[in-house]
Amino acid sequence: MRALTLAPARTAFEVRGYFRQVDTVFFTFLFPVIFLVIFSSIFSEDISVAGLTGDGPASIPAATYYLPGLIAAGLLLSGVQNLAIDIALEKGDGRLKRLGGTPMSPVTYFLGKLGQVLVTGTCQVTLLLLVASLAFGVDLPTDPGRWLTFAWVYLLGLLSCALVGVALSALPRSGRSASAVVIPVVVVLQFISGVYVADFQLPDGVRTIAAAFPLAWMARGMRSVFLPEEMQVLERGGEWGPGQVALALTVWLVLGFVVSRLTFRWLRRDA
Template sequence: MSATLTPRPLSQPAGHRAARHGLFSLGLARIGFEIKLYFRSTDTVFFTFLFPFIMLGIFTAAFSAQGNIGTDPDGSGGISVGAYYLPGMLAAGMLLSGLQNLAIDIAGEKGDGTLKRLGGTPLSPLSYFIGKIGQVLVTGILQAVLLLIVARFVFDIALPTEPEKWVTFAWVFLLGVITCAFLGIALSALPRSGRSASAVVIPIVLVLQFISGVYLQFNALPEWMQNVAGLFPLKWMAQGMRAVFLPEGFAAQEQNGAWELGLVAIALLIWLVVGLVGSRLTFRWIRKDA
């Protein structure tokens, strides 16, 4: 009597599902480890976590005597210097926490042999990425919350009350931080050693901040410089933050006279894909030329 063979349903093997679950579990476990390492490094905390606070305080103290920005011809209206620079400091914090921090940190781990040792363990690049990106998200959120608290209660900067403004803040922030994190992983392949990482990465970050409307009023920059800034994500992150925290009248000072939040989303999504692909193609536990 012949047995009837019942075809098995087409589904992912249990072993593959368990392996994938293990990759995510290990990545989530590394988030706490990465956060501890972050706050144990005083130079990292200073240059990526506290730097926006310091710069906001410097700009507020240095330029407040010049009066409000965007005042009417009769001298009324406008916003304080601190309120004007707050969106740029938030965008800069996202760039520093994601791109600068990860690029220097991962390059250093390559240089001191940490990645080589991790490459000999069951840790996969995916789990490693989850740990790094999770650390950037947690520290970036903490930084943004503290910066907003300082802005409100120390510098007396009025924050938005409209719910739709905070929805915009949420998606610009999350998209920007994740984009910067992937770009930081990809950029970590550029320095040839851990010692040269700061010298390679920090100038890039500084130039982007100056041409993207973080330290200088964007509408005061030459048009060619605005066009160059538009090729990079920081300009769009800063523009998205200005749409949240500046009055609607300031939209006329943007390059095209509007906040263009749709273009902000498209630009950041494009750079997110670039960072994701670049990080996966360039990441190595050991440099090829090592």
């Protein structure tokens, strides 16, 4: 109970530290927003939905099409990239060793990290939706059912990414190598998971590989929220598949928890 009561204070500490790091804010918080602005400006012409599906509205704005994937990418950056690098750096410079020698429970430490990801991720997705709606005229859903889908995909995806980030933090052998190890993985996943390249345009082999990771499922879940219903025929299996999305993200949630529980140490691997 003491660990739980201290979690809000630890979360506030982590959030303050996050926003004080300019590079972290740029590459995890503002990165999806910047790409939304770039894509929406470069691809100014609407995307023809009827030409892709043979049915449905004549077209949708490019911002509408790219928004779901960029929201999913933001969850990946906030959870996996941010936590993996941050924890690896804390191990490398001895901060975790010093924390391990204090009365603070590891539960408080992890709840603080998860709380920070939840706060910053919520701020990020709110900013994305505001920019998409106000600057590029994206029509946000009015159906409460779609927002309910958004809520569970967002929470399940964010928690899964956070736990995967904790687990991945054990991979770099030092804080200096953390960015070199983590960032390439995150970038590759974004390219093969339908964030920068339309999912239906990717080869089947690439889509199969992407389906083994959570980003592709988060992007698919978000597309079911923001894209016209007719576009689900472009998904593998011809439907949004919310049950499959929930199952895949739950598997990664459990996997991330188990691996992080087995691999997390207060000290560096070579210490």
